[in-house]
Amino acid sequence: MFLGEYEHTIDDKGRLAIPARFRDALNEGVVITRGFDKCLMGFPRSVWEELARQVSSLPIGSEETRQLQRMLFSGAADMTLDRQGRILIPQxxxxxxxxxxxxxxxxxxxxxxxWAPRRWQNVLSAMDANASLFAQKLAELRF
Structure with missing residues (x-):
């Protein structure tokens, strides 16, 4: 399970240290791909394979399906953590x-x-502005 928010440095080679709490879940490998809202998404390989199966089963005749497949798969990078718990994010x-x-x-x-820190701050501001909508969603779940 991935929880929390962490700020880390990206070195000159493009390596990013993954939080120590996340590393055990990524022992089998990690897939990084384009995300929504100009961020990157990271998945343990097993979760990625499940997502890939589901997305690949969507009808290819749908333009939205093709765009989703392009977004997820064409930019995806399959990798493993190095000894220091880092990944190399492609340029x-x-x-x-x-x-x-x-x-x-x-x-x-x-x-x-x-996320780029500036973009993440924008996301946090938007979340604050929409807090009442999120409360309604939780209420719909009877939580």
């Missing part, structure tokens, strides 16, 4: 997410996101 993905030398890693239960 094209760093450019997509506008990552510089800092990144925010946000846990989202079954996967995590990697």
């Amino acid at each position: 094209n993905l760093r450019e997509f997410a506008e990552l510089g030398d800092q990144a925010i890693i946000a846990g989202l239960n079954r996967h995590f996101e990697i």
Whole structure:
């Protein structure tokens, strides 16, 4: 399970340290791909394989399906953590997410996101502005 928010440095080679709490879940490997809202998404390989099966089963005749498949699969990078618990984020993905030398890693239960700090601050502001809508969603779940 991926929980929490962490700020880490990206070195000159594009390596990013994964939070220690996340590493055990990524022992089998990690897939990083383009995310929504100009972030990157990271998945344990088993979760990625489940997602890939589901997305691949969607009707290819649908333009939305093809766009989703392009977004997820064409930019995906399959990797393993190095001995220091880092991943090498490919240049094209760093450019997509506008990552510089800092990144925010946000846990989202079954996967995590990697954000440029400025963009993450915008996300937090939007979440604050929509707090009452989120409360309604929880109420719908009877929570």
